[in-house]
Amino acid sequence: GENVEQHPSTLSVQEGDSAVIKCTYSDSASNYFPWYKQELGKRPQLIIDIRSNVGEKKDQRIAVTLNKTAKHFSLHITETQPEDSAVYFCAASAGGTSYGKLTFGQGTILTVHP
């Protein structure tokens, strides 16, 4: 089955700095890669996603890159703000019989210091 590794497990940055979180996946059939943000005591919420036919996607301060050959994808947050502090999860999903099942990375606790 799919295995997703995520690094780092914790990340501490100063407000205004950039933050990068990296993930690798094992199943070459995976074709959908979402990133979720989970604030303390809240549900995971999608912040950005990318499909395997795209190498990069950007949404304001957030960008995701995908390298299918190397089976890794990364989340980039620029101009970080204290409200970006949360746990971030990458995930991978294959089409077909996986029916949208998400395999998550271990999570990254991001702390943005004012």
Place this chain on the structure above:
Amino acid sequence: DTAVSQTPKYLVTQMGNDKSIKCEQNLGHDTMYWYKQDSKKFLKIMFSYNNKELIINETVPNRFSPKSPDKAHLNLHINSLELGDSAVYFCASTQGGGTEAFFGQGTRLTVV
């Protein structure tokens, strides 16, 4: 309007008891899931239902029994609760694969 809602939000119970968690989605999605988030925040799929049919069962102990009376509802019944079952359980839904999963607010289960 809450897209995916689950009840209860908190559940404290003794070992050996049986409990249920209910989930409902009003998004018209055809696929629903149960995920378990352990104390280290790791999220792992347990079950998936597509149009009321079980399609994924990730080697979950058979003390856990999901039921989907219709495609908008997916409930989780747990028999003979154990200490290790303590976790946050999230319900989620999608419209097929490769699309955004919407999560419920979670149910924090504590077994004492």
